[in-house]
Amino acid sequence: MRMQFASTTDPAELLSLPWSLPLEQWPADRLVTLPRGISRHVVRFVRVSGTVYAIKELPKQTAEREYRMLRELAKREVPVVKARGVVFDRTTDDGRPLDAALVTKHLRFSLPYRALFSRRLEPELTSKLLDALAQLLVRLHLAGFAWKDCSLSNTLFRRDAGALAAYLVDAETGELHDQLSDGQRAQDLEIASVNIAGELYDLEAGGLLDEAIDPAEVADDIVRRYEMLWNELTREEILGPDELWRIEQRLQRLSELGFDATEIQIVDDPKGRRVKFQTQVVEAGHHQRRLYQLTGLRVEENQARRLLQDLDTFRATAVMPGVDVDEETVARHWLTDVFEPVIEQIPPELRGKLEPAEIFHEVLEHRWFMSEAAGHDIGMDAATRSYIENVLRFRPDEQAVLGTPAEEFAESLKGRSP
Incomplete structure (x- = not known):
């Protein structure tokens, strides 16, 4: 048997899996029950040292090709599952050949x-x-x-x-x-x-x-x-002599959609200036990077944008006018005074409902609606308590991993700056 793994994966964690058995015969005590879509191949989920992996059985050349493809797409900043390894030349204990196995990291809080x-x-x-x-x-x-x-x-x-x-x-x-x-x-x-x-x-x-x-x-x-x-x-625009401001407008629109312009071509012709944009995905998520640099939180791009908006509001209200406080200090106080108190109020039995960043986003939305109805700001504590009892408690669990919800909830906050 030959195992090939990405440098970020510890192969020793996966050696204990029963690779000499077809995936359909893996014992239930090694598997994790997850919602999954339809697949032409056998797919199983396993938990190894706290990490959940999806393992797919398929022919050797197909497995190696898909592993390389997923790795290359990840390098190109495309949202894909993380390929962690591929296992070749599997055989049963009596020497019968088995298909290869592709190992990917399970995408937490995801649903088919x-x-x-x-x-x-x-x-x-x-x-x-x-x-x-x-x-x-x-x-x-x-x-x-x-x-x-x-x-x-x-x-x-x-x-x-x-x-x-x-x-x-x-x-x-x-x-x-x-x-x-x-x-x-x-x-x-x-x-x-x-x-x-x-x-x-x-x-x-x-x-x-x-x-x-x-x-x-x-x-x-x-x-x-x-x-x-x-x-x-990708569309080409025709600009009049006094409409160059539309280039900036278009760039802003692209940014809002999550894309960036790597090249702008401007060609003069009798009809006006023809402008064409060469676009690509914004590298690695601008808002994700900024939020992680400030707080250590790893979240989706829209979640990062929403949390940064709240951080900016916190800075505007918490810092006295004329006082110069660096952004990192403000972010540290926002994390400990605003974000963490909301998350810590979530009862253990409800921590499988949504991931922390989504809960915080929904609390902000809940606070806005409650404040509008009351005619004044009700504050985060009251909004959080109301959200827990009237909204979150009745939400279906979206935590995909079965096990101890509190452990999985804590897992999502790992990597934060102290």
Whole structure:
């Protein structure tokens, strides 16, 4: 047996797994029960030294190719699951050959589409899910990746300050190019439309889909959302002689969508100045980086944006006018005086509901609505207590890992600055 692991993974933690058994025969005491989507391969989840891994059994060449593909996509700042290793040349104790095994790190607090739809978490879920998938597909295409199997089943979703963030899970059929042609993008869109319609019809047949949702309309909608976003990122504009200010406006719009312009081409012709933007995903998430540098919190991009807004509000209200206090000091006080007190109030039995950053975001939203109704600011303590008793207590658990909720909750805060 040959094991190949990323440098950030400790192979010793995984040596104890029963690699000489087919995944279907792994003992239940080594497995973790998680919601998962449909897969053409056998997939199992295991917990090793506090970390949960997804293990997929597939042919050797396919496993090695997907491992390399996921690693390369991660380098290109595309949201994908983290490939941790691949195990080759597996055999049973009596010498029978087994398929290879791809090891990825489980994406905490993520859910497959079937779990989201079957639990009917909220009325606007479909729209948020389609926006997330459209943006993921655009990001992949800008990175030169032709997915060739875009589907809801091959995607995981995490909450991101009220929206959803989509992550690619399955890359075994994909191809990387310097740049995709219009034909390659159109093929991906056609595959996505067919797959999504089929997946939703399957849910409908099982009685898991809201009657108001039309699978065919949803499949067409994902194409429409993709094309709108792609056009916003790549379209050419004609500017008049006094309209150069529109370049700054366009750059701001791209930034709000989570993208950046790596090159701007301006060509003069009789009709005016033609401006074309070469766009890419903003490197590593600007707001994520800033929040982590200030607080040590690792969260999604929209969550980071929301928490930074609250931090800025805290700075404006807590620091006396004219007093110069560095940003790091303010962030430390915000963390200990605002963020942590909210999280610490969450009872242990409710800590599997949502990840901490999403809870904090929802408390801020709850505070705003309560304050508007009361006609004055009710404060974070009252908002947190009300949120826990009237909202969080009735939310379905979104913590994907079964086990001790308090341990998993604490895990999400690791890496914070002291």
